[in-house]
Amino acid sequence: MRLDDQRESTNIEDRRGDSGGMGGLGSGGGGLRLGGGRMGLGGLLVVVVIALIFGINPLSLLGGGGGPQEQIGQPQSQIAPSAGAPAPGDASGKFVAKVLGSTEDTWGQIFPQQVGKAYTPPTLVMFSGAVSSACGRATSASGPFYCPADRKVYLDTSFFNELSQRFGAPGDFAQAYVIAHEIGHHVQTLLGISDQVRRAQERASEKDANALSVRMELQADCLAGVWGKANIAKLEPGDIEEALTAATAIGDDRLQRQSRGMVVPDSFTHGTSEQRVRWFKIGMANGAIADCDTFSARAL
Numbered sequence: 001m002r003l004d005d006q007r008e009s010t011n012i013e014d015r016r017g018d019s020g021g022m023g024g025l026g027s028g029g030g031g032l033r034l035g036g037g038r039m040g041l042g043g044l045l046v047v048v049v050i051a052l053i054f055g056i057n058p059l060s061l062l063g064g065g066g067g068p069q070e071q072i073g074q075p076q077s078q079i080a081p082s083a084g085a086p087a088p089g090d091a092s093g094k095f096v097a098k099v100l101g102s103t104e105d106t107w108g109q110i111f112p113q114q115v116g117k118a119y120t121p122p123t124l125v126m127f128s129g130a131v132s133s134a135c136g137r138a139t140s141a142s143g144p145f146y147c148p149a150d151r152k153v154y155l156d157t158s159f160f161n162e163l164s165q166r167f168g169a170p171g172d173f174a175q176a177y178v179i180a181h182e183i184g185h186h187v188q189t190l191l192g193i194s195d196q197v198r199r200a201q202e203r204a205s206e207k208d209a210n211a212l213s214v215r216m217e218l219q220a221d222c223l224a225g226v227w228g229k230a231n232i233a234k235l236e237p238g239d240i241e242e243a244l245t246a247a248t249a250i251g252d253d254r255l256q257r258q259s260r261g262m263v264v265p266d267s268f269t270h271g272t273s274e275q276r277v278r279w280f281k282i283g284m285a286n287g288a289i290a291d292c293d294t295f296s297a298r299a300l
């Protein structure tokens with residue numbers, strides 16, 4: 001992805017170097033479990049069709065999202081924003097700042113056009129090891145995640161190394177895709193979808209709550225595709241494949257096979273690799289938020 005001319009976002013808190021939040025008490029809970037509900041997005045999308053313009057595979061994202069769910073209920077902590085901290089000057093920090101800047105530029109334009117509201121960008125927290133969020137404490141093992149309660153994206157860039165080495169999904173666009181997926185969760189929060197889903201999950205069985213989480217994750221993949229479509233001119237040959245490789249690598253089915261040798265569909269929270277790729281492509285096809293109504297879709 002060509003980001004040379006891309007401005008860097010200033011909405012970054014660089015907490016790499018901190019000891020990682022130990023946390024105090026808190027409420028923890030947060031938000032991430034999203035679930036279902038109906039989304040405000042319009043229409044049913046279904047659309048699937050379009051086979052993608054690029055022949056790409058969807059990239060689905062990454063594993064992100066789910067983040068701190070496991071930590072819910074745990075101590076939360078003193079979230080200490082590093083106010084006034086300088087923007088990251090290292091290559092990894094600059095890359096993240098540019099991708100984040102790209103999401104701000106893209107959503108800042110798309111949101112008013114498609115939703116009729118101004119886009120309020122989230123803050124991205126770079127951390128190493130462990131971090132405290134309004135959704136609880138998380139470690140690098142959680143993968144990147146978005147916390148609706150404080151509207152921040154948490155990213156340990158060592159995840160990118162893992163993406164490359166463990167999951168065989170190297171490439172800058174694969175990394176950008178991961179960030180775009182997390183921003184997709186922020187868009188869901190701005191649209192009120194995160195809250196609706198969380199409320200629906202509180203009343204749902206574990207199985208149904210999990211199904212809502214899958215739809216939430218696939219919608220974030222689709223929204224990452226919407227961002228991708230808007231930035232298509234900056235993509236380079238192979239980028240989409242990179243993203244799709246990442247998406248494929250990180251689907252719950254693949255991860256579960258690696259960790260337990262079998263696939264247990266009911267416990268999926270992100271969707272299968274195939275589903276992730278498919279929804280990314282749907283978002284990428286028209287760049288329309290309304291196409292991303294995973295909650296109305298009969299087939300995922």
Ligand SMILES: [Zn+2]
Nearest residue numbers: 064065066217
């Ligand atoms: Zn996610």
